[in-house]
Amino acid sequence: MNSEIEKLGKERAEANGSLGDLNCRKSKWEESLGMAKAMEVDRQRKWEEIRDEAGLLIGKLEREIGNHDADVDVLSMLRGELRAGEKDWNHQKLYKVENVYNDSTAQLQKERD
Structure with missing residues (x-):
C-alpha cells in the first residue's frame, strides 16, 4: 500500500x-x-x-x-486610372506639364530682360 x-x-x-x-x-x-x-x-x-x-x-x-494651368489629373495619373479609353500616365501629359513649366520660365526670363 x-x-x-x-x-x-x-x-x-x-x-x-x-x-x-x-x-x-x-x-x-x-x-x-x-x-x-x-x-x-x-x-x-x-x-x-x-x-x-x-x-x-x-x-x-x-x-x-x-x-501652371496644366490639364492633368495627378491622382488619376498616379493611380494609372483610365480616362477616355487611355491611360493618363503617359509621356504626352508629362511633356505638357513640362512644356507649361518651361514656357512660363522662358516667359519670366523674357519679362526680366
Missing part, C-alpha cells in the same frame, strides 16, 4: 512538473503573441502615416501643377 502511495506521489510530482513546464511555455507563447500583435499595430500605424504623407505630397503636387 505504501509503495502504491509513493508511486502515485511520484506520478503526481511528475505531472505537476509537466504542468509547470506547460504553463511556462504557455506564458512564453502568450508573450510572443502579445509582441506580434503590438508589432502588427505598429506596422499598421506606420502604413497609415505613409498613406497620410503620400496624400499630402499628392495634394502639394496637384497645387504645383495647378499653378
Whole structure:
C-alpha cells in the first residue's frame, strides 16, 4: 500500500512538473503573441502615416501643377486610372506639364530682360 502511495506521489510530482513546464511555455507563447500583435499595430500605424504623407505630397503636387494651368489629373495619373479609353500616365501629359513649366520660365526670363 505504501509503495502504491509513493508511486502515485511520484506520478503526481511528475505531472505537476509537466504542468509547470506547460504553463511556462504557455506564458512564453502568450508573450510572443502579445509582441506580434503590438508589432502588427505598429506596422499598421506606420502604413497609415505613409498613406497620410503620400496624400499630402499628392495634394502639394496637384497645387504645383495647378499653378501652371496644366490639364492633368495627378491622382488619376498616379493611380494609372483610365480616362477616355487611355491611360493618363503617359509621356504626352508629362511633356505638357513640362512644356507649361518651361514656357512660363522662358516667359519670366523674357519679362526680366
